[in-house]
Amino acid sequence: MANIIERIKSKIASLAAEACYGCSVDHPSQLHHDWCVMASDDDILRTFFTEAHHHILIEELKNMNKEKKALKRAHTMVIASAQHQVYEFKKSRTAELGILRVDHHNRILRLGVITEDDIKQ
Numbered sequence: 001m002a003n004i005i006e007r008i009k010s011k012i013a014s015l016a017a018e019a020c021y022g023c024s025v026d027h028p029s030q031l032h033h034d035w036c037v038m039a040s041d042d043d044i045l046r047t048f049f050t051e052a053h054h055h056i057l058i059e060e061l062k063n064m065n066k067e068k069k070a071l072k073r074a075h076t077m078v079i080a081s082a083q084h085q086v087y088e089f090k091k092s093r094t095a096e097l098g099i100l101r102v103d104h105h106n107r108i109l110r111l112g113v114i115t116e117d118d119i120k121q
């Protein structure tokens, strides 16, 4: 994106062309191009600077807002992904512990150290 001064200058030129009678009717004589040919740079600047400046500022604010929204979305996605990973980790740990518990339980039974009834009590 061009720098802000270039964008204001370009907007001034397009506002001047829009306001120019000769441009609006595509007049062949330069004399009828009151703004784009006949007006001095000072007059053009004095007449169109405020509007051009305002226009570019609004554009900038909209861009900033879009960037802010994109950042917020990215942040939300990172948080959601982290939460999901924690959830998956807990789930797999719970499953592992379940298997270990059953395994341990079966080993004790196999050893005949204690009976099924002992465990139920």
Ligand SMILES: [Zn+2]
Residues within 6 Å of the ligand: 017, 020, 021, 022, 023, 024, 032, 033, 034, 035, 036, 037
């Ligand atoms: Zn013109």
